[in-house]
Each structure stands twice: as structure tokens, then as C-alpha cells.
Amino acid sequence: MTQPAKITEIAPGCFNLRAxxxxxxxxxxxxxxxxxxxxxxxxxxLLSTVQLDAQAKKEVHDLTKGGELIEAVIGTNPFHTLAFEQFYELYPNAPFYGTPRHIRKYKEIPWAGSVTDPAVLTRWAPELALELTQGGEFDDPQPESTNHFAGVVAIHLPSKTMVVDDCFRVSKNPGIIERGIFGRRDMEVSFHWSLYNDALYKTPSAVQTFHDWVLHLTKTYDFDNLSTAHGGILIGGAKAELVLGLEKARVALKKMAVARGGDLVY
Ligand SMILES: [Fe+2]
Structure with missing residues (x-):
């Protein structure tokens, strides 16, 4: 029996593979x-990599014509690294771009560049905008076990789709804890929990920097859809949900900013 396709086109020209x-x-x-x-x-x-089983390998091969159509493979979250070795073995001729942590960790991959290079971030503009989360450490986030917030946020403008790993999250069928304790509803957009402890620099201005960067995303880019690594995919209304998520977070963010000697003005 044929299995359903693992790679799905969530919006025109934007394909997603979940693992x-x-x-x-x-x-x-x-x-x-x-x-x-x-x-x-x-x-x-390609944004990030996941471990590929036999079917996924075939689908990636078919979609990219055996890798011929791969222009770049980009490491987007410093801690989403585990599948890069496998992907490099499969497609050794593809240009790989990493976060500083990817580049430090996998020395056998001949990295074509770092996503901290503005020339890399703007290379595919205006079709594909790439931005780094602001207000927190991206090069070497600590503690490594929990601070996975920072990453590359990608916006594919033709399909109006934002792709992120950990900083934003779409709640998909939230369970009793998520609903009961955090008051989340289905398809609500929220922030990775590390936002409220280690994600941002503990300086007076970091909370404001982060807050204003999220607003900048909503004002600069026209997007409707949002795909998140450990949550769901929201098709339609994503920008409004991100704004709502920011509004909901403001009380806690302001408290955190004040505790760190600053303030949050909006
Ligand atoms: Fe993650």
C-alpha cells in the first residue's frame, strides 16, 4: 500500500517535511x-534538516532532482543539528550554511558560509527574507540544554509563509496542561518558554529589543501562514495570531524588563 506523501506543499512553493x-x-x-x-x-x-527514512529520502530526491536543484541547505536553529551529517552524506555537493554552532560542531562539512553574515541573510531577498531573532544570544546560547530560542526566521514572500523552529510556536490540539494552565487554544501562537528565563540577554534593553523585533516582522512582511518545528502549521491568519501572542505576553515581558532594570514601552 502506498503511504501518504511525507513532504507536503503547505503553500505554493513552500514544502514542509515533518519527522x-x-x-x-x-x-x-x-x-x-x-x-x-x-x-x-x-x-x-532548504531550511534545516531532519532525519530521513527511506520514503522521505526518495521524496527529497524526487523533489530536488537528486539534489541538482538544491541551491542551499541552511541551519536555522543552533540546536537543530542532529540530521546535518546524514544530509551531507546524501548531498555532499550542496552548499551548506550554518549557525556558528553548526559550523563549530560539524567540521567535516565544508560550510559555504554562516547565517550571521548579512550577505547570506539577504542572498535570496526579496523572495525569501531571513532574519535572526533579536535580543538574545545566537552564537553560543546558554544553558545549552534549555535555551533553544534563537534562530533564523524565514519568510517566503510569494507564498506568504513564515517558517520558524523554536522561538514561535503554533499550539496544535493543545492538551489539558497547555489548555488548563496556559490557557492556550488550538492554533494559538505563543513563544518558546525559555523566553521567560534564559533566552534574552539579562540587560535593561533586551526585552524591548525582542518585542520591537517581533513587531518589525509583522509590519515589514506580508505573511498569512506559519510553520513551527515542535508545534503545528497555521494556514491563514498567522500574522494576527502572532500579534495576539505578543499582546498576551506583554504583561510578563514588562515585568521581566523592569526586573532587569529596564522597561517595556508599546
Ligand atoms: Fe527545537
């Missing part, structure tokens, strides 16, 4: 994702 990713000694599967952005040239920019 299992377990935490807590393999007990809880929080899932993860990689994306394939089809440029007007017909080539693809």
Missing part, C-alpha cells in the same frame, strides 16, 4: 520539521 523527534529519553515525540523553499528560478533553499 519524529523525541525528548525525555524517547518517551515524548515533539516532532520537528524541515522546509523546501522553491525559488522562482526553480531551485530550492
Amino acid at each position: 519524529p523527534f523525541t525528548i525525555l529519553a524517547g518517551i515524548v515525540d515533539i516532532g520537528t520539521h524541515m522546509s523546501f523553499i522553491k525559488l522562482s528560478s526553480g531551485k530550492f533553499v
Whole structure:
């Protein structure tokens, strides 16, 4: 029996592949994702990587014509690294761009560049905008076990789709804890929990910097859809949900800013 396709085109030219990713000694599967952005040239920019099983390998091969159409493979979150070795073995001729942590960790990959280079971030503009989260450490986030907030946020303008790993999260079928304790509803957009402890620099201005950067995303880019690594994919209304999420977070963010000697003005 043929299995359903693993790669899905969530919006025109924006393809998403979801894969299992377990935490807590393999007990809880929080899932993860990689994306394939089809440029007007017909080539693809790949955002992150996931472990590929046999079917996913075939689908990636078919979509990219055996890798011929891969223009770039980009490491987007410093801690989403585990599948890069496998992907490099499969596609050793593709240009890989990493976060500083990717580049430090996998020295056998001949990195074509770092996502901290503005020339890399703007290379595919205006079709594909790439931005780094602001207000927190991106090069070497600490503590490594929990501070996975920072990353590259990608916006594919033709399909109005934002792709992020950890900083934003779409709640998909929230369970009793998420609903009961955090008051989340289905398809609500919120922020990775580390925002409220280690994600941002503990300086007076970091909260304001982060807050204003989220607003900048909503004012600068026209997007309707949002794909998040460990949550769901929201098709339609994503910008309004992100704004609502920011509004909901403001009380806690302001308290945090004041505790760090600053303020949050909006
Ligand atoms: Fe993550």
C-alpha cells in the first residue's frame, strides 16, 4: 500500500517535511520539521534538516532532482543539528550554511558560509527574507540544554509563509496542561518558554529589543501562514495570531524588563 506523501506543499512553493523527534529519553515525540523553499528560478533553499527514512529520502530526491536543484541547505536553529551529517552524506555537493554552532560542531562539512553574515541573510531577498531573532544570544546560547530560542526566521514572500523552529510556536490540539494552565487554544501562537528565563540577554534593553523585533516582522512582511518545528502549521491568519501572542505576553515581558532594570514601552 502506498503511504501518504511525507513532504507536503503547505503553500505554493513552500514544502514542509515533518519527522519524529523525541525528548525525555524517547518517551515524548515533539516532532520537528524541515522546509523546501522553491525559488522562482526553480531551485530550492532548504531550511534545516531532519532525519530521513527511506520514503522521505526518495521524496527529497524526487523533489530536488537528486539534489541538482538544491541551491542551499541552511541551519536555522543552533540546536537543530542532529540530521546535518546524514544530509551531507546524501548531498555532499550542496552548499551548506550554518549557525556558528553548526559550523563549530560539524567540521567535516565544508560550510559555504554562516547565517550571521548579512550577505547570506539577504542572498535570496526579496523572495525569501531571513532574519535572526533579536535580543538574545545566537552564537553560543546558554544553558545549552534549555535555551533553544534563537534562530533564523524565514519568510517566503510569494507564498506568504513564515517558517520558524523554536522561538514561535503554533499550539496544535493543545492538551489539558497547555489548555488548563496556559490557557492556550488550538492554533494559538505563543513563544518558546525559555523566553521567560534564559533566552534574552539579562540587560535593561533586551526585552524591548525582542518585542520591537517581533513587531518589525509583522509590519515589514506580508505573511498569512506559519510553520513551527515542535508545534503545528497555521494556514491563514498567522500574522494576527502572532500579534495576539505578543499582546498576551506583554504583561510578563514588562515585568521581566523592569526586573532587569529596564522597561517595556508599546
Ligand atoms: Fe527545537
